[in-house]
Amino acid sequence: MRRAKRAMPGRLLTAALLLTVLVALAGPWLPLPSPTERVGMPFEPASWSRPFGTDMLGRDALARTAHGGRTLVLQALAATVLGSVVGLAVGTFAGLARGGPLKGVLRVVDGLAAMPALLITLLIAAGRPGSDVAVLVAVTLVSLPFSVRVVGAATARLADLAYVRTALARGDSRFAVVRHDILPNIASEAWAEAGLRFIAATQLCATAGFLGLGAPAPAANWGRLVRENAVGAGTQPWPVLAPALLLVTLALGLSLAADRLTSPAGRPRGDRLVSRAGRLGTHGLTSPAGRPGRGRLMSAAGRLRKVGRERNSAR
Amino acid sequence: MIRFGLTRGVTAVAMMLLLSAVLFFSTEALPGDAAGAVAGADATDSERAEIRERLGLDDPAVTRYVTWLGDALTGDLGRSSAAGRPVAEVLASRFGNSVVLVGLAVAAIAVLATVFGLAAGLRAGRLGDRLLSSVTVTLIALPEFLVATGLVVVLAHQAGLFPAVSTFPPGDSSWQHPDMLVLPVTALVLGGLGVATRLVRAAVVGVAGSPAIEQARLNGESGVRLAWSYVLPAAAAPGIQGLAVMAAGLLGGSLVVETLFNYPGVGSELARAVTYRDVAMVQGLGLALAGSALLILFVGDLLAGLLNVRSRPGAWRRAEGGVS
Numbered sequence: 001m002r003r004a005k006r007a008m009p010g011r012l013l014t015a016a017l018l019l020t021v022l023v024a025l026a027g028p029w030l031p032l033p034s035p036t037e038r039v040g041m042p043f044e045p046a047s048w049s050r051p052f053g054t055d056m057l058g059r060d061a062l063a064r065t066a067h068g069g070r071t072l073v074l075q076a077l078a079a080t081v082l083g084s085v086v087g088l089a090v091g092t093f094a095g096l097a098r099g100g101p102l103k104g105v106l107r108v109v110d111g112l113a114a115m116p117a118l119l120i121t122l123l124i125a126a127g128r129p130g131s132d133v134a135v136l137v138a139v140t141l142v143s144l145p146f147s148v149r150v151v152g153a154a155t156a157r158l159a160d161l162a163y164v165r166t167a168l169a170r171g172d173s174r175f176a177v178v179r180h181d182i183l184p185n186i187a188s189e190a191w192a193e194a195g196l197r198f199i200a201a202t203q204l205c206a207t208a209g210f211l212g213l214g215a216p217a218p219a220a221n222w223g224r225l226v227r228e229n230a231v232g233a234g235t236q237p238w239p240v241l242a243p244a245l246l247l248v249t250l251a252l253g254l255s256l257a258a259d260r261l262t263s264p265a266g267r268p269r270g271d272r273l274v275s276r277a278g279r280l281g282t283h284g285l286t287s288p289a290g291r292p293g294r295g296r297l298m299s300a301a302g303r304l305r306k307v308g309r310e311r312n313s314a315r
Numbered sequence: 316m317i318r319f320g321l322t323r324g325v326t327a328v329a330m331m332l333l334l335s336a337v338l339f340f341s342t343e344a345l346p347g348d349a350a351g352a353v354a355g356a357d358a359t360d361s362e363r364a365e366i367r368e369r370l371g372l373d374d375p376a377v378t379r380y381v382t383w384l385g386d387a388l389t390g391d392l393g394r395s396s397a398a399g400r401p402v403a404e405v406l407a408s409r410f411g412n413s414v415v416l417v418g419l420a421v422a423a424i425a426v427l428a429t430v431f432g433l434a435a436g437l438r439a440g441r442l443g444d445r446l447l448s449s450v451t452v453t454l455i456a457l458p459e460f461l462v463a464t465g466l467v468v469v470l471a472h473q474a475g476l477f478p479a480v481s482t483f484p485p486g487d488s489s490w491q492h493p494d495m496l497v498l499p500v501t502a503l504v505l506g507g508l509g510v511a512t513r514l515v516r517a518a519v520v521g522v523a524g525s526p527a528i529e530q531a532r533l534n535g536e537s538g539v540r541l542a543w544s545y546v547l548p549a550a551a552a553p554g555i556q557g558l559a560v561m562a563a564g565l566l567g568g569s570l571v572v573e574t575l576f577n578y579p580g581v582g583s584e585l586a587r588a589v590t591y592r593d594v595a596m597v598q599g600l601g602l603a604l605a606g607s608a609l610l611i612l613f614v615g616d617l618l619a620g621l622l623n624v625r626s627r628p629g630a631w632r633r634a635e636g637g638v639s
Contacts, residue, residue: 108326108330111327111612112330112333112334114560114612115330115605115608115609115612116563116564116565116566116567116568116608117564117567119566119567119570119604119608120334120605122570122585122586122589122601123337123338123597126341126597126601127341127343206460207458207459207460210458210460211571211574211589212586212589212590213589223458223460226460226461226464227460227575230464230467230575233464233467233468233472234468234472234473237468240468244461244465247458247461248461251456251457251458251461252453252456252457254456255452255455
């Protein structure tokens with residue numbers, strides 16, 4: 001009974017999220033007027049031919065909104081994929097390394113993870129103004145420390161387990177150990193972490209657009225649409241409201257979806273979000289990856305090795 | 316403790332160096348661009364060459380970085396290429412305003428997050444906790460600029476309660492215009508409150524199940540007194556660290572909020588410099604903001620180390636003696 005009641009708004013939000021992503025990706029293909037051509041006076045009220053009215057330069061607000069989402073979603077997606085690849089590569093090897101310079105890398109990474117993401121994004125992207133790729137690179141770099149840390153911590157928990165030590169001791173290459181013994185066992189954490197990074201990346205990309213980074217002025221971008229039309233929001237709210245509502249749906253829908261997919265039953269809602277946002281490195285206050293992975297699924301090779309080791313061991 | 320502080324200090328300095336390098340090499344325009352920008356479009360080749368010589372643009376990038384960093388350490392951040400003013404002078408005139416803005420927000424968040432976090436953490440799992448958790452999740456999920464824009468549209472444009480733009484004469488300090496501070500501070504508070512509340516709540520939940528608190532409950536302590544005298548001291552260390560991370564994050568938020576309200580602070584100046592491709596200004600202000608964030612995190616770590624009961628054996632014994 002209560003489940004059904006709580007599931008309903010969640011389902012609506014998921015449907016709205018899918019619709020928003022669809023609008024974002026397919027928007028530029030819709031048969032709408034040009035998003036950069038002036039069709040009327042600034043801030044004309046909504047009418048039948050122009051459902052959202054016109055924006056601050058008299059351009060069609062609906063067309064601009066439809067064109068403003070694709071870059072944002074693709075940027076965030078690319079940054080997430082790129083960050084996952086690099087984060088997994090660095091994180092697993094740093095987590096396996098006992099002592100040595102790689103542990104030092106994790107230390108610095110810990111510190112960097114606490115720096116304000118938006119400031120660092122701005123500073124990295126500032127060198128190449130007007131470039132969407134620069135924003136993409138900046139967002140990737142900013143989210144990397146989080147990825148490296150989560151993957152590194154998950155790997156370090158496995159590194160002490162018997163089957164990993166056995167594999168290393170009998171001379172398996174590090175790469176083989178990472179591939180066969182580590183990766184299958186941290187897959188769920190890696191997916192959860194990538195989901196959180198995608199949420200953060202959409203926020204950062206939207207905010208970058210708001211601050212005027214990325215493709216220059218005539219290009220539409222939900223973040224920038226909110227900013228450039230905020231002046232006229234008192235008289236004509238639609239040019240601001242439409243992209244803002246889409247962004248709100250995107251943000252809330254994504255975090256609800258991530259929360260539902262990643263948090264085990266019984267954890268208070270949004271704990272993982274906080275570990276993302278709080279990013280405390282040192283006191284284990286918000287260990288994002290949850291509990292140690294002892295009871296986790298092991299790869300077949302790992303399981304065989306473990307059985308063999310237990311049979312052979314004196315203990 | 317001294318060792319702890321030293322390690323942290325060294326780490327902070329190393330990170331400052333790393334960040335300054337990232338900042339310098341990512342914003343440093345190609346040499347030709349910089350010379351062209353200074354010389355203007357119709358300069359001759361020899362004029363350009365002379366400017367390159369004067370600006371040291373023919374030196375290797377590493378040499379220029381070291382020179383820049385050395386100058387920055389002595390307080391010389393170069394000149395703005397747009398207005399020609401020294402960057403340090405702009406920084407000095409804006410810094411105080413930003414400190415007022417962020418400081419007010421941090422103070423408000425600290426109080427509110429402590430109250431909400433204690434209330435939710437001591438009643439974990441009940442209705443109030445669940446409601447509060449929904450609100451904080453929503454606040455965390457929304458990008459700051461949406462919340463800030465929402466405030467402007469509703470409270471400034473529609474209701475007309477507060478000014479939508481917080482620009483005041485250059486000589487004035489922000490204290491003289493409290494009405495212009497209301498909306499920016501509120502926007503920052505809403506941006507950071509969700510994270511801070513959840514961090515405090517997590518710390519409180521972690522402490523609330525400990526034997527010390529159980530003992531206090533068995534001794535008949537409850538309500539505000541339990542929260543204030545027993546839970547809060549024990550939860551203070553992780554709580555303070557959480558607040559430090561949040562306060563550093565507000566420096567990022569201030570970029571958005573100051574830009575939206577046109578508030579004369581470091582953040583809006585930096586965003587403007589990025590728009591106008593004012594390299595020296597971006598580097599100088601960026602360095603100042605990154606340094607401030609590192610300093611806040613460092614102080615937060617130190618305070619947490621000092622407050623951590625477990626790192627003080629004497630305090631442990633005293634506490635045990637007091638209970639028996």
